[in-house]
Amino acid sequence: MAQKPAIPKGTRDFSPVETARRNYIFSTIRDVYALYGFRQIETPAMENLSTLMGKYGEEGDKLLFKILNSGDFTRSLPAEALASESPQRLAARLCEKGLRYDLTVPFARYVVQHRDELQLPFKRYQIQPVWRADRPQKGRYREFYQCDADVVGSDSLLNEAELVQIVDEVFSRLGIRVAVKINNRKILSGIAELIGAPEKIVDITVAIDKLDKIGPDGVQAELLASGLSAEALEQLQPILALTGTNAEKLAAMRRVLAAIPAGLKGIDEVEAVLALVEDGDGLRNAVELDLTLARGLNYYTGCIFEVKALDFPIGSIAGGGRYDNLTGIFGLPGLSGVGISFGADRIYDVLAGLDLFPASAESATQLLFINFGAAEAAHCLRLAAAMRRRGIATEVYPDAVKMKKQMAYANACGVPYVALVGADEMRDGLVSLKNMTTGEQQMLTTEAVADLLAAVAND
Amino acid sequence: MAQKPAIPKGTRDFSPVETARRNYIFSTIRDVYALYGFRQIETPAMENLSTLMGKYGEEGDKLLFKILNSGDFTRSLPAEALASESPQRLAARLCEKGLRYDLTVPFARYVVQHRDELQLPFKRYQIQPVWRADRPQKGRYREFYQCDADVVGSDSLLNEAELVQIVDEVFSRLGIRVAVKINNRKILSGIAELIGAPEKIVDITVAIDKLDKIGPDGVQAELLASGLSAEALEQLQPILALTGTNAEKLAAMRRVLAAIPAGLKGIDEVEAVLALVEDGDGLRNAVELDLTLARGLNYYTGCIFEVKALDFPIGSIAGGGRYDNLTGIFGLPGLSGVGISFGADRIYDVLAGLDLFPASAESATQLLFINFGAAEAAHCLRLAAAMRRRGIATEVYPDAVKMKKQMAYANACGVPYVALVGADEMRDGLVSLKNMTTGEQQMLTTEAVADLLAAVAND
Numbered sequence: 001m002a003q004k005p006a007i008p009k010g011t012r013d014f015s016p017v018e019t020a021r022r023n024y025i026f027s028t029i030r031d032v033y034a035l036y037g038f039r040q041i042e043t044p045a046m047e048n049l050s051t052l053m054g055k056y057g058e059e060g061d062k063l064l065f066k067i068l069n070s071g072d073f074t075r076s077l078p079a080e081a082l083a084s085e086s087p088q089r090l091a092a093r094l095c096e097k098g099l100r101y102d103l104t105v106p107f108a109r110y111v112v113q114h115r116d117e118l119q120l121p122f123k124r125y126q127i128q129p130v131w132r133a134d135r136p137q138k139g140r141y142r143e144f145y146q147c148d149a150d151v152v153g154s155d156s157l158l159n160e161a162e163l164v165q166i167v168d169e170v171f172s173r174l175g176i177r178v179a180v181k182i183n184n185r186k187i188l189s190g191i192a193e194l195i196g197a198p199e200k201i202v203d204i205t206v207a208i209d210k211l212d213k214i215g216p217d218g219v220q221a222e223l224l225a226s227g228l229s230a231e232a233l234e235q236l237q238p239i240l241a242l243t244g245t246n247a248e249k250l251a252a253m254r255r256v257l258a259a260i261p262a263g264l265k266g267i268d269e270v271e272a273v274l275a276l277v278e279d280g281d282g283l284r285n286a287v288e289l290d291l292t293l294a295r296g297l298n299y300y301t302g303c304i305f306e307v308k309a310l311d312f313p314i315g316s317i318a319g320g321g322r323y324d325n326l327t328g329i330f331g332l333p334g335l336s337g338v339g340i341s342f343g344a345d346r347i348y349d350v351l352a353g354l355d356l357f358p359a360s361a362e363s364a365t366q367l368l369f370i371n372f373g374a375a376e377a378a379h380c381l382r383l384a385a386a387m388r389r390r391g392i393a394t395e396v397y398p399d400a401v402k403m404k405k406q407m408a409y410a411n412a413c414g415v416p417y418v419a420l421v422g423a424d425e426m427r428d429g430l431v432s433l434k435n436m437t438t439g440e441q442q443m444l445t446t447e448a449v450a451d452l453l454a455a456v457a458n459d
Numbered sequence: 460m461a462q463k464p465a466i467p468k469g470t471r472d473f474s475p476v477e478t479a480r481r482n483y484i485f486s487t488i489r490d491v492y493a494l495y496g497f498r499q500i501e502t503p504a505m506e507n508l509s510t511l512m513g514k515y516g517e518e519g520d521k522l523l524f525k526i527l528n529s530g531d532f533t534r535s536l537p538a539e540a541l542a543s544e545s546p547q548r549l550a551a552r553l554c555e556k557g558l559r560y561d562l563t564v565p566f567a568r569y570v571v572q573h574r575d576e577l578q579l580p581f582k583r584y585q586i587q588p589v590w591r592a593d594r595p596q597k598g599r600y601r602e603f604y605q606c607d608a609d610v611v612g613s614d615s616l617l618n619e620a621e622l623v624q625i626v627d628e629v630f631s632r633l634g635i636r637v638a639v640k641i642n643n644r645k646i647l648s649g650i651a652e653l654i655g656a657p658e659k660i661v662d663i664t665v666a667i668d669k670l671d672k673i674g675p676d677g678v679q680a681e682l683l684a685s686g687l688s689a690e691a692l693e694q695l696q697p698i699l700a701l702t703g704t705n706a707e708k709l710a711a712m713r714r715v716l717a718a719i720p721a722g723l724k725g726i727d728e729v730e731a732v733l734a735l736v737e738d739g740d741g742l743r744n745a746v747e748l749d750l751t752l753a754r755g756l757n758y759y760t761g762c763i764f765e766v767k768a769l770d771f772p773i774g775s776i777a778g779g780g781r782y783d784n785l786t787g788i789f790g791l792p793g794l795s796g797v798g799i800s801f802g803a804d805r806i807y808d809v810l811a812g813l814d815l816f817p818a819s820a821e822s823a824t825q826l827l828f829i830n831f832g833a834a835e836a837a838h839c840l841r842l843a844a845a846m847r848r849r850g851i852a853t854e855v856y857p858d859a860v861k862m863k864k865q866m867a868y869a870n871a872c873g874v875p876y877v878a879l880v881g882a883d884e885m886r887d888g889l890v891s892l893k894n895m896t897t898g899e900q901q902m903l904t905t906e907a908v909a910d911l912l913a914a915v916a917n918d
Binding site for chain 1: 462463464465466467470471472473474475478479481482493494495496497498499500501502503504505506507509510521524525526527529530531532533546549550553554555556558568569571572573576578580582583588590592601602610613614615617618620621624628734735789790823824827830836837840844847850851852853854855857858867868871872
């Protein structure tokens with residue numbers, strides 16, 4: 001036999017069980033987004049490279065998958081260009097399109113392109129794959145889904161509050177206990193201003209972001225290397241070591257940043273969001289002010305969020321924040337936005353690791369009719385039609401092969417009930433129903449079988 | 460302002476309303492597939508070009524979107540290769556991966572790659588986009604979804620019968636009246652043998668496939684041009700003009716092909732499938748034997764299907780058939796398969812053209828709370844949480860802007876009910892609920908609002 005075919009490295013096939021489990025995650029997120037009035041859009045997998053290039057930094061540009069122009073793509077190219085240009089410049093001549101790298105830039109492009117049709121604020125969600133030519137490794141893929149919700153065109157902190165509620169609701173429905181970390185980029189800017197190094201804000205947030213990984217000493221070393229003075233570093237220490245309740249931390253920070261208006265505004269924003277979500281019915285998961293939370297992406301300008309699973313060791317499983325000028329890159333300035341994104345692959349790992357996938361996320365067929373021959377199968381096809389009218393997912397084994405093989409199929413596919421209808425049952429108008437879990441077998445009318453399975457399905 | 464950004468030609472953005480309508484089609488198909496025990500898989504957008512090339516004919520190879528190799532893709536290329544090779548050969552050196560062209564070849568690749576994990580028969584469905592570098596034109600896109608279900612590893616005609624039932628069920632649920640055309644490739648081979656030109660089967664089926672478009676004279680001219688004798692053509696005439704019920708047509712064909720065993724087998728197969736689907740409860744749509752049905756793809760070997768909408772002029776909206784050796788191309792011969800595919804874009808056009816999309820496929824938010832200021836909004840956020848716990852999709856307008864703007868938002872988003880909760884309503888614990896369709900306004904308790912909207916949603 002020929003060598004087995006394969007798929008490109010970093011990509012994945014999803015089996016029926018994996019696909020059903022992934023759909024369970026996607027539909028939980030989708031249901032909650034819709035419950036909060038977000039509306040789904042879809043954008044093409046391919047975008048013009050002019051849309052994508054320069055939006056993700058130099059590293060990001062290198063990770064874009066580029067699509068070779070169709071037809072005689074070399075025609076307009078002088079031979080010497082082919083032979084002498086750098087790969088980057090040559091790629092730009094060979095390719096006009098690329099695969100989307102995330103959902104945020106296509107969303108910004110969508111808002112600008114369709115601005116005349118949109119009613120602001122625009123609350124959209126989008127669940128689609130993205131592609132990155134990253135070096136594949138455990139947990140990092142070249143094709144993966146993002147599940148984003150964003151509101152553009154509203155400065156109100158109600159949006160931030162609702163996004164926190166959405167996070168709380170999604171993980172409650174999935175049964176994952178989480179901590180929602182909140183911070184604000186304006187507080188971080190305030191800190192940078194306080195220590196007299198406002199131009200160092202990027203270095204500081206990137207370094208603070210690594211606190212978990214490299215520890216306070218590592219962060220200190222990194223900041224010194226970036227040119228921060230020892231005196232400035234000294235002032236950072238108490239801020240990184242802050243403890244207590246959210247209210248205590250906010251009060252302490254208010255004193256530290258008393259002379260920095262931007263920093264105080266950040267504190268006000270966090271306080272307002274916490275008041276909105278803790279008011280009234282409250283949340284099932286804790287929201288914690290975490291001043292070490294910085295998030296890598298530098299377009300955030302206000303509140304930022306990150307979600308950690310409490311019972312499973314893994315990186316953040318959701319995150320987001322406020323950005324003030326996303327559509328500016330496409331010529332439409334002044335639109336503020338705030339969004340959240342769920343990491344479906346990591347959520348999958350948490351649910352699998354904690355054994356939290358419900359059985360309903362995996363089972364497909366509820367009833368299989370065994371095939372005893374042409375006449376019996378034709379009869380069973382009618383019974384199956386009656387079951388399906390009751391909403392019961394039903395199969396008739398297509399071939400009259402050995403019973404053992406048919407039962408093996410039922411087991412392999414996780415079918416919970418098998419119906420045996422031979423000549424006797426046909427004559428008597430009955431079904432011999434076998435429970436594949438208990439092994440118990442009963443003789444029932446078709447109606448009784450449908451009633452039993454409909455009840456099981458609604459359990 | 461800068462020039463509006465755009466998307467690559469032949470691709471599409473889908474607005475919230477379009478996405479909701481498309482999801483209605485996909486979920487209808489998905490529900491029916493699952494009801495018949497098909498299980499969903501997903502495969503990567505990118506496949507190795509070695510998997511894709513040579514599977515769709517020379518024309519198909521040209522329509523594959525190819526992905527430029529990452530990194531220094533020219534390194535291993537001699538400069539003279541770049542300058543002198545044909546575009547096809549150069550593309551093969553620059554690209555190892557391509558975007559999938561359909562779902563059938565990736566499925567065959569999946570079955571062979573995962574054959575040790577699969578329990579046969581394998582009933583899978585797959586709903587994913589495919590990409591073709593076709594010249595864009597009305598109704599033809601470079602990115603579009605396919606919705607395929609296939610059974611591999613079973614020769615039984617029960618599968619064909621169930622696929623016809625699935626087609627009947629899907630279009631019944633969508634409210635589209637259809638005719639299901641059925642034919643069999645073995646009957647067509649029998650005809651070719653009868654007229655003494657078995658090697659002409661491809662030409663004959665391709666020409667017959669065009670009967671609707673170019674008429675009998677056109678087909679005749681095309682077949683003469685392909686080298687068929689005038690005598691052979693003469694024998695084709697009565698077959699193309701066959702009329703009557705399915706039973707009458709089959710009886711007539713049985714006489715015509717009496718000496719051709721392969722042709723008789725095809726007639727037996729069609730007869731068996733018709734008996735299975737017409738038996739018992741029957742179908743809501745007619746199944747018609749149509750000897751002019753040939754379908755373009757030459758890998759079909761048994762029954763073939765095509766579905767036409769009765770009340771809207773458009774090409775076939777679903778189709779499929781039996782193929783005997785799909786996985787042979789990947790080194791696993793002898794596995795028979797049969798499948799069906801729904802054309803989501805055309806189904807969308809039919810539903811839109813006949814105004815058949817249900818309102819539930821479009822409405823998202825059921826209730827919008829008007830924002831009268833910070834205190835009222837915080838109060839409304841609690842009421843909104845109560846509504847959402849009852850499953851009612853609810854929004855709180857995030858900004859305390861002019862009432863007119865908030866009502867315009869409700870109208871633009873098609874929100875059916877608006878809640879006005881000002882200082883008086885807050886004090887009295889009531890909600891003033893406005894029906895946006897009738898303009899009617901009522902003062903109600905929160906409970907009463909939830910009851911009313913839950914009842915509307917379940918209507």
